[in-house]
Amino acid sequence: MESAATTNHMEIVYERPVTLTDTPMHYCPGCGHGVVHRVLMEVINEMGIQDRTVGVAPVGCSVFAYNYMNVDMQEAAHGRASAVATGIKRVLPEKYVYSYQGDGDLAAIGTGETIHTVNRGENILMIFINNAIYGMTGGQMAPTSILGQVTSTTPYGRKSDLNGFPLKITDLVTQLPGAYYVTRQSVHTAAAVRKLKKAIEASFKYQPLKKGTCFIEVVSNCPSGWKMTPIEANAWMEKNMFPLYPIGDLKVPKQN
Amino acid sequence: MEPTSQRVDSSTQAETRLMKGNEALAEAAIRSGMQAYFGYPITPQSEILEYFTAEAPKHNFVVLQAESELAAINMVYGAGGAGARVMTSSSSPGISLMQEGISYMASAEIPCLVVNVQRGGPGLGTIQPAQGDYFQATKGGGHGDYRLLVLAPASVQEMADFVFDGFRLADKYRTPVLILADGALGQMMEKVVLPPSGSLPFIDKPWATTGKPASRERNILTSLHMEPEKMEEINVKLQDKYRKMQQEVRYEVIGAENPEMVIVAFGLTARICLKAIELAKERGIKVALLRPITLYPFPYDAIARLTSTAYAFLTVEMNAGQMVEDVRLAVNGKRPVYFKGRMGGMIPSPEDVLLEIETIAEKQQTTTV
Numbered sequence: 340m341e342s343a344a345t346t347n348h349m350e351i352v353y354e355r356p357v358t359l360t361d362t363p364m365h366y367c368p369g370c371g372h373g374v375v376h377r378v379l380m381e382v383i384n385e386m387g388i389q390d391r392t393v394g395v396a397p398v399g400c401s402v403f404a405y406n407y408m409n410v411d412m413q414e415a416a417h418g419r420a421s422a423v424a425t426g427i428k429r430v431l432p433e434k435y436v437y438s439y440q441g442d443g444d445l446a447a448i449g450t451g452e453t454i455h456t457v458n459r460g461e462n463i464l465m466i467f468i469n470n471a472i473y474g475m476t477g478g479q480m481a482p483t484s485i486l487g488q489v490t491s492t493t494p495y496g497r498k499s500d501l502n503g504f505p506l507k508i509t510d511l512v513t514q515l516p517g518a519y520y521v522t523r524q525s526v527h528t529a530a531a532v533r534k535l536k537k538a539i540e541a542s543f544k545y546q547p548l549k550k551g552t553c554f555i556e557v558v559s560n561c562p563s564g565w566k567m568t569p570i571e572a573n574a575w576m577e578k579n580m581f582p583l584y585p586i587g588d589l590k591v592p593k594q595n
Numbered sequence: 596m597e598p599t600s601q602r603v604d605s606s607t608q609a610e611t612r613l614m615k616g617n618e619a620l621a622e623a624a625i626r627s628g629m630q631a632y633f634g635y636p637i638t639p640q641s642e643i644l645e646y647f648t649a650e651a652p653k654h655n656f657v658v659l660q661a662e663s664e665l666a667a668i669n670m671v672y673g674a675g676g677a678g679a680r681v682m683t684s685s686s687s688p689g690i691s692l693m694q695e696g697i698s699y700m701a702s703a704e705i706p707c708l709v710v711n712v713q714r715g716g717p718g719l720g721t722i723q724p725a726q727g728d729y730f731q732a733t734k735g736g737g738h739g740d741y742r743l744l745v746l747a748p749a750s751v752q753e754m755a756d757f758v759f760d761g762f763r764l765a766d767k768y769r770t771p772v773l774i775l776a777d778g779a780l781g782q783m784m785e786k787v788v789l790p791p792s793g794s795l796p797f798i799d800k801p802w803a804t805t806g807k808p809a810s811r812e813r814n815i816l817t818s819l820h821m822e823p824e825k826m827e828e829i830n831v832k833l834q835d836k837y838r839k840m841q842q843e844v845r846y847e848v849i850g851a852e853n854p855e856m857v858i859v860a861f862g863l864t865a866r867i868c869l870k871a872i873e874l875a876k877e878r879g880i881k882v883a884l885l886r887p888i889t890l891y892p893f894p895y896d897a898i899a900r901l902t903s904t905a906y907a908f909l910t911v912e913m914n915a916g917q918m919v920e921d922v923r924l925a926v927n928g929k930r931p932v933y934f935k936g937r938m939g940g941m942i943p944s945p946e947d948v949l950l951e952i953e954t955i956a957e958k959q960q961t962t963t964v
Contacts, residue, residue, distance in 0.1 A: 411804035414817035426673025
């Protein structure tokens with residue numbers, strides 16, 4: 340039996356960062372959003388920039404991101420997060436500004452804003468959660484849904500002649516001169532989470548340099564929308580999404 | 596942000612200039628301490644964006660040509676939410692595109708100034724002046740229960756003055772304010788006395804998202820409230836605000852005392868009607884003009900009071916009859932309310948209006964005889 344004295348000397352090695360509120364998240368079991376939220380907030384806490392950070396929440400499953408992220412936040416209309424972030428960053432150029440969007444928000448209704456925000460090289464971080472489905476509205480086809488994927492609006496599977504092709508928006512924005520750092524990460528293993536954290540850290544360190552947009556795609560899952568267990572969902576993601584959306588850097592700043 | 600009122604420039608005194616309405620509005624905005632403008636080109640108001648981009652290097656404000664009106668209004672949302680004195684401008688089709696963002700700002704209580712230099716519609720319409728966006732401007736515009744405070748200039752001078760009023764009222768009520776002009780007011784040149792810079796104070800915006808210090812809770816700007824009880828609460832708060840806004844009602848009455856007939860017209864049309872009233876006077880018909888300066892709040896009481904002397908009301912608009920519905924509400928069946936309108940970018944002439952006045956006067960004589 341441990342003595343009280345021993346317990347008192349136990350070191351706390353893992354706790355909720357002050358940048359995360361003490362609020363139970365509404366995300367489904369196995370969903371990647373909670374992990375991305377946590378990693379993002381850990382970085383803001385560790386860098387000590389909570390008082391200089393403004394976030395923009397999207398419409399979609401992460402619409403309530405501001406309930407969990409303990410930083411000043413604005414809720415944008417569907418697709419407009421990067422335009423809202425542009426407005427914030429232009430009038431507060433010394434603050435850290437990030438947007439957080441899903442695939443429907445960033446790559447369907449907000450495609451115009453996404454492309455032009457990156458093309459202007461807005462000095463913000465854009466976080467893009469790609470889980471190939473509209474989770475919040477009940478599992479409809481997303482612009483990033485893969486061919487053959489069954490969703491509530493592609494009940495016979497996504498067909499290219501009817502629904503077009505999966506939109507590789509991250510590859511698209513990589514081509515734009517305003518993009519400074521573009522990477523595609525995931526959160527399905529501990530190693531993947533560590534890599535994502537490094538990418539977020541790098542993005543916030545780049546932001547004061549005012550060299551352009553940092554863009555992080557997180558290939559994630561949707562156990563509820565895909566109608567799978569979390570383990571099945573991660574396996575499906577690795578098998579079907581990773582070949583189309585390969586993990587790794589797409590554009591890294593040149594070493595000075 | 597550094598208040599732009601502290602910038603060094605030569606506009607620290609009032610100044611008289613000959614300017615286009617669009618340019619006078621833009622210059623007034625700079626002098627009002629505007630901190631950011633986001634817009635997209637559209638005729639007949641592109642001079643506003645052009646003026647700002649030309650003047651920007653001399654001043655300390657943000658100007659950005661957005662990729663669309665959708666993006667522009669959402670940039671306004673972001674900048675306004677960050678506490679900046681921010682505006683946008685467009686013309687009718689572009690203002691339609693902005694309605695989503697305006698509804699969100701009304702709900703999230705983000706102050707800003709929106710300028711609509713109207714052109715003829717519906718659809719792509721024409722680039723000629725019109726007043727067809729009255730309903731959109733005064734009854735909400737986007738989805739949900741909200742109103743904008745709407746100012747209707749009738750001269751280049753008011754194009755300038757109402758920028759100051761607009762920013763002041765937007766801050767006072769934490770709401771988007773709309774200036775409803777038209778293509779003629781935007782394009783015509785007149786003498787204008789420009790107010791000095793720095794004369795519009797900045798107020799504290801403790802709600803703004805500027806980064807959360809340890810000393811306060813985080814600021815969240817949102818229009819989403821899933822619990823209907825909470826959403827109703829937000830609506831009740833907005834409606835209380837709109838009731839308070841009624842005290843800002845502005846109008847002017849020009850012309851005959853104890854008039855037998857009252858014309859109600861706003862903006863450019865009001866000026867045309869003034870000429871018609873002069874012509875009517877020569878013909879012995881005593882007509883007065885009531886010009887609403889705020890279209891929301893609308894001067895219902897002022898119009899109602901005139902029913903005691905006037906036997907008829909005539910509303911003149913550059914549309915198919917929009918404000919006339921508010922005039923009828925004010926008159927409340929006590930007197931006949933007539934309407935004369937031109938549409939699609941056509942401007943009524945003083946003679947058109949005089950003809951209406953004479954027809955109404957004749958009808959009155961026939962009835963009384």
